[in-house]
Amino acid sequence: MLSVDQASVYFATRDGRTVQALDRVSFDIPDSGFVVALGASGCGKSTILNAIAGFLPLSEGTITLNGRPVSGPGADRGVVFQKDTLLPWKTVIENVGLGLKFAGIGRAVRRDRVEELLRLVGLADFAAAYPYELSGGMRQRVGIARALATEPEILLMDEPFGALDSLTREQMQELLVGVWKRTGKRIFFITHSIEEALFLGTQVLVMSPRPGRIVGRFDPPFMRQFAESGDARAVKTAPEFAELREEIRAMLHATDTVRRDAA
């Protein structure tokens, strides 16, 4: 279990002010949970992900992973960002195996493990390719394989499909459900897209800005339905999907402080 308990983060700005990026945020990610944080720009989504990754400390509150406090980055958390961070001079197989190499895992074991992961993300035929030879979606698949290589307890994904065209994005969402189904990993995923959040999350946290708070929690059934049926279109065109989408849209508009202040 990953537990975020009463997490608050304050930043000092250059002009000496204090910005509260997160205000007493609490949630749990159980085994095999897929939790999506949804909200407009600036509501603290990346701040909470970075705190879970151990890249920045909380000002107040705690984060624990299987009972151990998170106090810095670690191999028990794999991270995927919007922009891929692959090394351009290394092949796909070398990029995915890098963490295993640092962990002192021998070449033969490393190769087997990486090949298995490349099959999982549908890139078995691209092991010897360099990142510049791959499309954006393929590079993100390499990033997912790399994040899984060290067998983390949780995958942290910060808008991983935000820069992809809409068709590739849908394909990547479906691929990620397959990865979740086969690995049973916990996932924490950030997005601006209501449809993406509803399709992927077993729990969706709706966040509002200034300061970043959770203003709504939903447990959509859609990802599990898709994992069972394989029919994304049927799931996304169901009346329940549209109903929940509109409910969340209204909630996000109600907490849109930019529009409210301007009115």
Ligand SMILES: Nc1ncnc2c1ncn2[C@@H]1O[C@H](COP(=O)(O)OP(=O)(O)OP(=O)(O)O)[C@@H](O)[C@H]1O
């Ligand atoms: N290092 C920092 N110093 C000062 N303020 C910061 C810092 N990092 C984030 N903030 C502020 O904290 C708030 C939350 O930022 P955060 O990046 O977590 O939001 P977000 O929801 O991830 O936004 P986006 O979707 O645009 O990435 C914003 O108001 C941002 O300006």
